[in-house]
Amino acid sequence: MSEAQSIIEKRREQMFPVLAPQEIDRLRRFGDLKSFNTGDALAEIGKVSAGLAIILDGKVDVTQHDTSGHRVRIVTHGPGSFLGELAQLSGRPSLVDARAHDEVEALIIGPQKLRALLIAEAELGERIMRALILRRVGLLETGGGGPVIVGPADNSDVLRLENFLGRNGHPHLRLDPTTDAEARVLIERFHVNGDTLPIVLCPGGQLLQNPSEVALARCIGLVGPIDATRVYDVAVVGAGPAGMAAAVYAASEGLSVLVLDCRSFGGQAGASSRIENYLGFPTGITGMALMARAYNQAQKFGAEFAIPAQVVGLESSNNPDQRGFILTMKDGERVTARSVVLAGGVRYRHLDVANVDEFEGSGVHYWASPVEGRLCSKQEVVLVGAGNSAGQAVVYLASRAAKVWLLARGGDISASMSQYLVDRIRGLANVEVQTQAEVTRLEGRDGVLDAIHWRTATGEDVRREIHHLFLFIGADPETDWLSGSGVCLDPKGFVLTGAAAGDGSSLLETSVAGVFAIGDIRAGSIKRVAAGVGEGAQVVAALHAYLASVNHARPAIG
Structure with missing residues (x-):
């Protein structure tokens, strides 16, 4: 807990502010009074709580369990303090336990009223929102309240699950049975065969054996059933920069929004180790930090998220009283929306080497997050690519690895990479750039990469015993699922919009009225974070115009 305690000590006043009586009076209209007896639970790990609790009288102890199962106190809230973190904003299961230390009276504010509070009471809302975010940061540092992953650090499924939880901003712990006594205790307690690792222990006590991302998300309450009876104003498919911007602006302007993504929020930008050319961040910001801010902002305005939820089909609704669209999920669930924004981005391109999928x-790896950085610490790594994402990854990996070999298939990396990244890479002593180079073969067995072969510009064949290969060689559009929808694509699979799609009314509308495309998935778009965010904001005006025309055309009922 030392790291979490240092965070608390550094920012205690912001994490645990005490509201004045007159401030609490301004918030009473958003909540309901409730009394608790000594020992009563105000929040329980793994269960959805009633909402944010402002303590009016008495004290509340907030605790979590460490890896040995012992209860550790985080803080004791007294009068004027409030209990909650980001889970209370989204209505998801609590990540901490909270019990009344004595007789307690509290003002309970549910998620919907909490979002209304954050908007209506701007100054107080800012203080509360900051505290909720900082408390989540503290839990992320310790893994408090999240699932426990038990398995070797270099196991591919352990990495898969860690990346999934990390990129969704969800606390978790990883225990390696080769080094952690607690991991061995769990294996013995649940009679798990070491060959079947990883296992995941959910906060509610459920044990999962090498679960899928969807199974894990449902177990920890990250995603729940979709309301099939609800009709949203807009469904946004894809939670990258473009999709998140559309969600923020649409929700802030009163539209009901559901955002769907098959993996996590943030898209490719969320995997960037540092973005330095985004307006307003002169010292740079990690992609995850930028996208987490957008995610919290969208929730503040009332946007709903279903992540992970993979969309596999799009069709027009047959309901004559409600023009709109039906989105079908991989698991059979269906979403109805009056309009759709396609922001699904692209999928990482694979290397044309015979056995690459084995490793x-x-x-x-297709991104360079702290998980991969820890895995390849003080080792040599190879990275293939020459774009900005590749450059950002090289700079990050160079701070962790002993050496980074940057292989570019073209001539000069400055032709495709921003100059500030080129200059920085040239200044790194442990980075060697080889242009006109190509990976030709991978050696290894049982999923363990032992060596990498590549051919240099002079034709020389190089073999080095390197265990980690990072691929940043471009991407292809995620549009296969649009087959049969009527949405027109260009020869490369990108979505046509505007005049190219035969529609002159909106630059971002596809060949199907009411379906729009933004960001990397759109043909002719500029593949930049800022450009995606701009299109996400721009599409909201087109959504309003379309929805207004649909409302005007619909005959009055009765």
Whole structure:
């Protein structure tokens, strides 16, 4: 807990502010009074709580369990303090336990009223929102309240699950049975065969054996059933920069919004180790930090999220009284929306080497997050690519690895990479750039990468015993699922919009009225974070115009 305590000590006043009586009086209209007896639970790990609790009288102890199962106190709230973190904003299961230390009276503010509070009471809302975010940061540092993953650090499924939880901003712990006594205790307690690792222990006590991302998300309450009876104003498919911007602006202007993504919020930008050319961040910001801010902002305005939820089909609704669209999920669930924004981005392109799929997740990686940085610490790594994402990854990995080999298939990396990244890479002593180079073969067995072969510009064949290969070689559009929807694509699979799609009314509308495309998935778009955010904001005006025309055309009922 030392790291979490240092965070608390550094920012205690912001994490645990005490509201004045007159401030509490301004918030009473948003909540309901409730009394608790000594020992009563105000929040329980793994269960959805009633909402944010402002303590009016008495004290509340907030605790979590450490890896040995012992209860550790985080803080004791007294009068004027409030209990909650980001889970209370989204209506998801609590990540901490909270029990009344004595007789307690509290003002309980549910998620919907909490969002209304944050908007209506701007100054107080800012203080509360900051505290909720900082408390989540503290839990992320300790893994408090999240699932426990038990398995070897270099196991591909352990990495898969860690990345999934990390990129969704959810606390978790990883225990390695080769080094952690607590991991061995769990294996013995649940009679798990070491060959079947990883296992995941959910906060509610459920044990999962090498679960899928969807199964894990449902177990920890990250995603729940979709309301099939609800009709949203707009469904946004994809939670990258473009999709998140559309969600923020649409929700802030009163539209009901559901955002769907098959993996996590943030898209490719969320995997960037540092973004330095985004307006307003002169010292740079990690992609995860930028996208987490957008995610919290969208929730503040009332946007709903279903992540992970993979969309596999799009069709027009047959309901004559409600023009709109039906989105079908991989698990059979259906979403109805009056309009759709396609912001699904692209999928990482694979290397044209025969056995590359054998090492994906353990030795072959498509992003460079702290998980991979820890895994390849003080080792040599190879990175293939020459774009900005590749450059950002090289700079990050150079701070962790002993050496980074940057292989570019073209001539000069400055032709495709921002100059500030090129200059920084040239100044790194442990980075060697080889242009006109190509990976030709991978050696290894049982999913463990042992060596990498590549051919240089002079034709020389190089073999080095390197266990980690990072691929940043471009991406292809995620549009296969649009087959049969009527949405027109260009020869490369990108979505046509505006005049190219035969529609002159909106630059961002596709060949199907009411379906729009923004960001990397759109043909002719500029593949930049800022450009995606701009299109996400721009599409909201087109959504309003379309929805207004639909409302005007619909005959009055009765």
